[in-house]
Amino acid sequence: MIYLDNAATTKPCEQAIDAAAAAARDSFGNVSSLHGMGIKSEKLMTSAQNTLLKRLGAKGDIYFTSGATESNNTVLFGVAEAYKRKGKTIISTAAEHPSAARALDKLEEMGYNIIRLSPKDAFDNFEQYVADAVTPDTILVSCMAVNNELGYITDTPKLYRLIKRSHPDVIFHTDGVQGFGKLPLAGDFISVSSHKIHGFKGIGALYAAKGVRFAPLIYGGGQQKNLRPGTEPVELIAAFEAAVNAYPTDLSHFDLLNAALKEHLGVLPGITINSPEKPRGISNIVNFSVEGVRSEIMLHFLEERMIYVSSGSACSKGKVSGVPDAFGISAKNADSAIRVSFSMENTAEDVAALAQALEDGIKRFRR
Numbered sequence: 001m002i003y004l005d006n007a008a009t010t011k012p013c014e015q016a017i018d019a020a021a022a023a024a025r026d027s028f029g030n031v032s033s034l035h036g037m038g039i040k041s042e043k044l045m046t047s048a049q050n051t052l053l054k055r056l057g058a059k060g061d062i063y064f065t066s067g068a069t070e071s072n073n074t075v076l077f078g079v080a081e082a083y084k085r086k087g088k089t090i091i092s093t094a095a096e097h098p099s100a101a102r103a104l105d106k107l108e109e110m111g112y113n114i115i116r117l118s119p120k121d122a123f124d125n126f127e128q129y130v131a132d133a134v135t136p137d138t139i140l141v142s143c144m145a146v147n148n149e150l151g152y153i154t155d156t157p158k159l160y161r162l163i164k165r166s167h168p169d170v171i172f173h174t175d176g177v178q179g180f181g182k183l184p185l186a187g188d189f190i191s192v193s194s195h196k197i198h199g200f201k202g203i204g205a206l207y208a209a210k211g212v213r214f215a216p217l218i219y220g221g222g223q224q225k226n227l228r229p230g231t232e233p234v235e236l237i238a239a240f241e242a243a244v245n246a247y248p249t250d251l252s253h254f255d256l257l258n259a260a261l262k263e264h265l266g267v268l269p270g271i272t273i274n275s276p277e278k279p280r281g282i283s284n285i286v287n288f289s290v291e292g293v294r295s296e297i298m299l300h301f302l303e304e305r306m307i308y309v310s311s312g313s314a315c316s317k318g319k320v321s322g323v324p325d326a327f328g329i330s331a332k333n334a335d336s337a338i339r340v341s342f343s344m345e346n347t348a349e350d351v352a353a354l355a356q357a358l359e360d361g362i363k364r365f366r367r
Contacts, residue, residue: 002307002350006196007148007178007285007341012239013198019242020200023235031232032223041234048241052192052205055244056185060209063228064237067204068177069099070217071191072142074206074228075173076103078214079140079189080112083171087137089113091130093154094326095147100175101322104142113137119152120328123280127155131162140171145179149323149339151275151285153179157186171212181247182282188212194236198343199243203236248344254283257342257351261286264355268362274329274337284342289333290358292366298338301361307354310339 003011027044029037049062065071080090092104094116108114115133122129130143141163145156156174163172174187181197190207194200206228208214220229265271270291275281290298295311302309324334340354 002346002353004340004342004346004350004354005308005310006343006346007339008310009195009201010198010343011345012195012200013243013246015242015246016194016199016239020235020239023238027234027238029234031234032221041232044234045232045237048237051241051244052207055181056190056192056207058186058190058207058209060207061225063206063208063224064232064240065204065206065228066202067195068097068175068191068193069204071193071204071206072097072099072173072175073103074217075189075191075214076100076107076140076142077217079171079173079212080107080110081215082213083139086169087135087139089115089135089138090140090142091115091117091133091138092142093130093144094118095149095152095323096142096144097148097175097177100142100144118326119147119154120326123276123327127159127162130154130159131166134163134167134170138167138170140173142173142175144175144177145183145185146177146282146285147323147327148178148285149321150287150327151178151282152327153183153276153280153282157184160186178282178285181244182251182284189214194240194243197243197247199240200236203233203240205240251283251344253344254342257346257348258283258286260348260351261340261354264351265358268355268359270362270366272333274324274327274333285339286341287337287339289329289336290338290362290366291336293336293361295335295337297365298336298358298361301365302354302357305353305357307357309354310341311337 027041029041031041052062104114119126143154146153160172163170172187173189174185176185176190177193179185180192188209193204216227223229272289274287299311
């Protein structure tokens with residue numbers, strides 16, 4: 001098996017598996033309990049929060065959630081509610097993940113003014129383009145750091161500085177799911193997910209800077225400062241911390257795989273690379289179109305050879321994504337797009353096998 005769909009989810013690493021098992025055996029107490037087992041679980045959670053803050057290079061609070069979808073929804077609805085007296089304008093992009101995009105659609109139905117900017121309109125200077133769109137009644141800017149379909153990078157530290165320089169009271173949220181562990185992130189709020197960095201599904205986190213406010217999305221027993229109630233899943237939290245600690249800081253392997261894949265694609269006929277080059281493109285994601293072969297057909301052909309890739313966002317699953325259009329990619333190329341996303345376990349041999357399978361698929365299906 002050759003697994004090349006790591007932007008959708010990653011295989012849990014052994015460190016995460018071991019940490020979850022150890023917590024299940026030895027630290028299974030309820031964090032809210034006052035006895036020793038509860039205190040032990042609380043210390044485990046505090047350690048994980050500190051580890052995430054250190055990896056983010058930030059000072060503030062970490063709230064554990066069920067995943068990045070909950071984190072994104074918490075910020076968007078929570079900030080909209082907390083700051084609605086100031087204004088009702090929210091600025092985002094036309095290329096957001098569905099977990100943010102659909103939440104913004106709902107806020108629009110509720111009467112908020114949602115501005116969606118397309119990277120194709122300012123591809124090389126997108127940060128300034130977004131910052132310039134901020135108006136006096138803007139309460140929130142929400143932007144993903146790395147687009148999950150194309151790997152397009154928005155420099156969130158730069159965007160954060162630009163916004164705060166002119167509008168210090170505007171809240172900035174980063175969907176950091178695809179960027180966490182791979183590049184610097186910044187924001188008043190940052191959403192991250194465990195299963196994108198070899199942790200488990202069902203656990204994510206929301207970073208909140210000191211002094212920012214948000215209304216809770218759910219209500220319950222008062223856990224996590226009443227802002228994210230519910231019994232904390234210490235096993236998943238322990239695995240998340242272990243995955244963060246195990247994730248490498250030297251990611252040059254991605255550069256090598258990226259270059260190797262593009263070299264192979266360069267000799268195949270009718271291939272268009274949709275992902276941008278550095279510094280706008282992240283190395284572990286390569287999106288390309290195979291002329292004359294629909295994505296779904298090529299995807300299942302590769303699956304027959306036990307090579308697993310994606311046709312775009314796994315969360316879109318059969319639905320047409322608006323992301324290609326936001327980057328100026330034609331409908332024809334979008335219909336034949338394949339997304340390859342690497343982990344550190346992938347090899348040059350994996351890339352070569354994919355290239356050979358693509359060549360065979362082109363010969364079989366292209367008309």
